[in-house]
Amino acid sequence: MTTAKRRVRMGMIGGGEGAFIGRVHRLAAALDGELELVCASFSRDPGNNARTGEACGLSAQRLYPDWQSLIDGERRLPDDQRMDVLVVVTPNHLHVPISQAAIEAGFHVFCEKPAATTLAEASRLAATLEASQSLYGLAHTYLGYPMVWQARRLVSDGELGRLRKIHVEYPQGWLGTNLEGTGNKQAGWRTDPAIAGASGCMADIGTHAFGLAEFISGHQVTELCAALGIHGEQRRLDDDGDALFRTAEGASGTLMASQVCTGEENALKIRLYGDRGALEWQQMEPNTLVHRRLDEPMRVLRAGIDQPGLAPEALQRLRLPGGHPEGYLEALANLYRDFADAVRRGDRGAAEGVPGMDEGLRGMAFIEALLKSQAGTAKWTPLEDTSQRHDAEATT
Numbered sequence: 001m002t003t004a005k006r007r008v009r010m011g012m013i014g015g016g017e018g019a020f021i022g023r024v025h026r027l028a029a030a031l032d033g034e035l036e037l038v039c040a041s042f043s044r045d046p047g048n049n050a051r052t053g054e055a056c057g058l059s060a061q062r063l064y065p066d067w068q069s070l071i072d073g074e075r076r077l078p079d080d081q082r083m084d085v086l087v088v089v090t091p092n093h094l095h096v097p098i099s100q101a102a103i104e105a106g107f108h109v110f111c112e113k114p115a116a117t118t119l120a121e122a123s124r125l126a127a128t129l130e131a132s133q134s135l136y137g138l139a140h141t142y143l144g145y146p147m148v149w150q151a152r153r154l155v156s157d158g159e160l161g162r163l164r165k166i167h168v169e170y171p172q173g174w175l176g177t178n179l180e181g182t183g184n185k186q187a188g189w190r191t192d193p194a195i196a197g198a199s200g201c202m203a204d205i206g207t208h209a210f211g212l213a214e215f216i217s218g219h220q221v222t223e224l225c226a227a228l229g230i231h232g233e234q235r236r237l238d239d240d241g242d243a244l245f246r247t248a249e250g251a252s253g254t255l256m257a258s259q260v261c262t263g264e265e266n267a268l269k270i271r272l273y274g275d276r277g278a279l280e281w282q283q284m285e286p287n288t289l290v291h292r293r294l295d296e297p298m299r300v301l302r303a304g305i306d307q308p309g310l311a312p313e314a315l316q317r318l319r320l321p322g323g324h325p326e327g328y329l330e331a332l333a334n335l336y337r338d339f340a341d342a343v344r345r346g347d348r349g350a351a352e353g354v355p356g357m358d359e360g361l362r363g364m365a366f367i368e369a370l371l372k373s374q375a376g377t378a379k380w381t382p383l384e385d386t387s388q389r390h391d392a393e394a395t396t
Contacts, residue, residue: 025089168256224369242254278292
């Protein structure tokens, strides 16, 4: 007789009524039935917090007025009742304070990106994690797509040969007008340096493009040349940017991220070119991967548990036969499923298949190199080697 898997108990900070991403996380975490929401502090507004808690079916005893009360209250509960993992879906400036407090209290953390507002802040969190028994996951949702894993496998198997060129872009159009001036909360905090950090667009979506490029290619960006722009009236943070980059493995690349491209939705796209082939994947058509081979007809790989030629790591992230589209929720659900498995196994640090602290540090190094390049006159700006910073912080 087999024993049923225990559902991982989940708490949430942020994501109250009117916040898009919190509801997305709750839906994704619930998709496979492996996690259950047991407590939350959805909003500092008592009415919002109460309404969201009621909609989620939480008891008043497990609905807390703030994140400090939640961590303290859950820490005091018996082992078989308290949350296992805290999900952080707040604006950027709270990511590290909440994550650090949760880890120090013995909880696992799954956090929205970016990991922090500065590389130094992220490094301190990495040191806290290193000294703990906790897991840390980062919501780079696009790395949960099955065909992204298929692309990664084709590259690692040498199907493209030696990579020469990587192009990744993420255009949006939602900040093409002065939304923050109309009281829009999502636009308001993302354009406020005190909350979002020193970067706007690049921290919000440029990190997704950067992470996708490194994940599929297996390369590490070592230097870049960036131009960031502000097009919104009286806006204080970048809403547009471009970067040339080079990798340690000898490829060159371009990265574009913008939130002022009129008419664009979430058009994340990546193309990789090697001396034997090329790949193309688009987030808005996520079930299709285009593979171009040297001197052969182009082939189109399609997602589906019954589709031939897909790698095991792609198949294990699919739920449906071909022709039944899977998308954004399923991609995030894949991260949650892998994270829940790691919690049950008793893993620490990083969960297999889930972006974690290493990716968080890389993302912050990317942002800081962009800002340094924009402010300076050097043709190329190096990215800091975050593995060395991680090791140094862990020993202090």
